[in-house]
Amino acid sequence: MELQLLSQELSEELARIESITKDIVKKSDLSIVLCRNLLIKFKRHISKIKYHSPEEEIHFFKYVKQVPLSNLVYFFELKSLEIHCPKGSDSSKKKYINRKLKKLNEFFSRNLDFIQYIDQEKTYLDTHYFTKEFFDEFNITHARYYFRDPEFSTSHDLLLAKLYANRRLISYLDYRLKNIGRLNGHKTIPSNQLNWTASKTDMTELAYALKSSRAINNGKVSISEIIKTLELAFHFKSGDPYQNYSEIRIRKKSRTKFLDDLTVGLLSNLDKGDQ
Template sequence: MELQLLSQELSDELARIESITTDVVKKSDLSIVLCRNLLIKLKRHVSKKEFESASKEIAFFKHTKQVPLRNLVYFFELKSFEIHYPNGDDGTKQKYIIRKLKKLNSFFSRNLDFIQYIDQGKTYLDTHYFTREYFNEFNITHARYYFRNPEFSSSHDLLLAKLDANRRLIAYLDIRLKNIGKLNGHKTIPPNQLKWTASKTDMTELAYALKSSRAVNDGQVSIREIIKTLELAFYFKSGDPYQNYGEIRIRKKSRTKFLDDLTLSLLSNLDKGDQ
């Protein structure tokens, strides 16, 4: 059995489903069935045949199994989101999406070390993360309805699948959030929503200051996560934080202009209170 070929066939079939239906719940149901069926086939294969080497076992759990597993997680969570999506006004819908986004961002904060390990292409812990020998050494995530059999799971294969699925889900939710209110030809802002009235670079400057000072999650959080939280709180798009940071670094005068202005404004207000 060519396992990689089966995974490629699944990807092709998922793409076909994507092209034939716009009903998200129906699409999710069809995709979930396909992913589960392939995982069952892969499980049978793994139970009958030992891996020839640790490197091949790592390749299976880190790459081959990921195709059906990450799609299973994504479509399961997507269906759950859609069937619980409220029928209320725009403000109610926005609150529901923002609440879901906060939960997803919390996942990234909790698993920051592993995410950095994957994003930076590191491999020195792959034997621990992606072979079955160390399955019981890590209690990393709630299994829910996913495949968590010790004979068919490594300690971190599900966490890797959730990482990929959650990134995809965040992109989907961002689009849903942006599209709220567009059916009426206007962009809706939730009632009593605070609005950011400073510049994009000002928000970036604040985000970097929060991270550098370890004021948020003791510094164990990415700039993008802080930016995303600020954007959601103030209903504002600040653009690419790294490009904005580049503009801040090349300033000829103060590179902390926004923070300096905040300090001066606060001191001025305090001085007025003393008079």
């Protein structure tokens, strides 16, 4: 089975766990196991093949591997955040969360050049960043990274995963901060409130479609602005749109699955009205 399809299936399974598992630590544990298992499969596969071109290798490390790797980083950190969060007063929880937010923002400040490179979808350094040939360019900044398998890593694949994960963590911590003191950190949802019940990649797919079609502000609007508006309207956190978009790009079947489903559903209703 192709690696892209395995990554797509992982995204779907993680979305299923998200929808049925409310406990953060349990959800993290289940997700970590899935991500680890897929990375093991990837590593075994990579050890047996030789890439036909740098572009093929870049695609794997920049997109395909990012699905299990970035989710692994995210759920490890999410679990750590929750199990170490103070159980006492609201003020102690706020201090803890604000410390974590400060630390995450320091990460973005340190890696600003690389983040801009990714966000602006530049590619001129991809050979250095996302092929194994330049693995030795990786600068060790943390003890846990003293050993990384040079046959299954590039100089920046883990940094990209941390970027995606840390954006999701900031979004999660912002949400937790706003809801301290409420039961389990969740709001009581009014019965008449509109809530997004599709997946995070579905929301990202819709946002990119709205921008590409120039349906909002004649196209003169950023993806992040559209996403924020959708999240506010439907009370949903979709995570990092750039990571979600990378997951959409590697789909083996239809890249526009959500839009296809919308079309099928609308046509079905129209056909019923004609009967």
